[in-house]
Amino acid sequence: MPPSSTKLDPHEPVPFWRTAGHRYYRLGLYFRQVFGQPTWKITVDAGFDCPNRDGTVGTGGCRFCNPASFSPNRRHPLGGIADQIAHGAARLGHRHGTQRFLAYFQPGTNTYAPVSELRARYEEALACPGVVGLIVGTRPDCIADDALDLLADLARSTWVSLELGIQTIHDRSLDWLQRGHLHEASVDAVTRAKQRGLAVGAHLILGLPDETRGDMLATADEMTRLKIESVKLHNLYVVGDTPLARDHAAGRLALPSREQYIDCVVGFLERLRPECVVHRLAGDAPPEYLIEPQWCGRKTELRAAIEAELERRDTFQGRFAE
Numbered sequence: 001m002p003p004s005s006t007k008l009d010p011h012e013p014v015p016f017w018r019t020a021g022h023r024y025y026r027l028g029l030y031f032r033q034v035f036g037q038p039t040w041k042i043t044v045d046a047g048f049d050c051p052n053r054d055g056t057v058g059t060g061g062c063r064f065c066n067p068a069s070f071s072p073n074r075r076h077p078l079g080g081i082a083d084q085i086a087h088g089a090a091r092l093g094h095r096h097g098t099q100r101f102l103a104y105f106q107p108g109t110n111t112y113a114p115v116s117e118l119r120a121r122y123e124e125a126l127a128c129p130g131v132v133g134l135i136v137g138t139r140p141d142c143i144a145d146d147a148l149d150l151l152a153d154l155a156r157s158t159w160v161s162l163e164l165g166i167q168t169i170h171d172r173s174l175d176w177l178q179r180g181h182l183h184e185a186s187v188d189a190v191t192r193a194k195q196r197g198l199a200v201g202a203h204l205i206l207g208l209p210d211e212t213r214g215d216m217l218a219t220a221d222e223m224t225r226l227k228i229e230s231v232k233l234h235n236l237y238v239v240g241d242t243p244l245a246r247d248h249a250a251g252r253l254a255l256p257s258r259e260q261y262i263d264c265v266v267g268f269l270e271r272l273r274p275e276c277v278v279h280r281l282a283g284d285a286p287p288e289y290l291i292e293p294q295w296c297g298r299k300t301e302l303r304a305a306i307e308a309e310l311e312r313r314d315t316f317q318g319r320f321a322e
């Protein structure tokens with residue numbers, strides 16, 4: 001069984017990805033290390049609702065959220081879990097020749113149901129041909145102990161990662177984002193997950209309006225302190241039919257430039273511990289949903305520009321991690 005946590009040797013003076021010529025710990029390297037071959041995520045929409053939409057926490061959702069922009073399965077009629085995975089496996093297998101997949105429960109709040117229901121949905125995904133693990137995305141304030149126990153139980157026989165929408169450590173930004181939780185909820189969720197030996201990933205947003213570069217680097221420091229296993233970095237971007245889109249239309253929103261974002265990502269990576277796997281360097285959305293900034297829609301170019309800036313500065317992930 002592949003372990004869910006990363007496999008860097010803490011006594012190794014230079015991480016293997018640096019000796020292999022990389023400047024950050026890329027997801028593809030990690031998957032090859034753990035699974036021995038390229039492995040791809042298949043997004044699974046299990047139809048979970050969200051407490052920030054159904055009135056339990058809030059009704060309007062997060063300021064940036066349009067669920068349809070996250071998942072093709074919310075834009076088209078929803079098939080069952082097995083159907084979604086079979087469809088994704090056929091598409092990825094055809095495009096990349098790969099036979100190994102992770103079921104990525106991404107849209108909605110994927111721990112927002114009784115634990116018996118969670119178990120049934122996760123196990124349905126794990127039973128699909130080629131599926132070698134599970135990623136469960138959820139809110140930090142919506143992960144009860146019994147759900148963590150279930151994930152820990154599954155992690156005894158397969159690869160499991162819990163992905164938390166931490167977004168930022170700054171409460172004023174969480175409030176602006178209409179998240180409905182504070183950073184202390186994230187610390188609590190990470191702590192309880194780690195007590196059970198679970199690998200934790202963090203979804204984070206850089207470029208929030210009231211955050212300075214120093215604020216964003218403080219978020220990186222906190223991810224290092226919490227020993228988060230992986231991060232997904234997103235620039236703040238605007239998709240249609242969201243409160244953020246209305247802010248943008250009213251001229252109330254200042255987004256960072258591409259150059260500012262690249263600078264923040266490089267600074268962020270420098271503060272992130274070298275064992276932390278980087279799943280993403282920026283966000284994007286389907287063209288029909290993305291309003292601004294258009295530069296994040298050209299993700300290959302953006303990633304190349306971030307890597308070029310790491311090179312130009314001759315710097316790397318973890319350089320200033322404490």
Ligand code: SF4
Nearest residue numbers: 050052061062065108
């Ligand atoms: S981003 Fe997640 S937590 Fe926020 S409204 Fe959308 S589904 Fe709910």
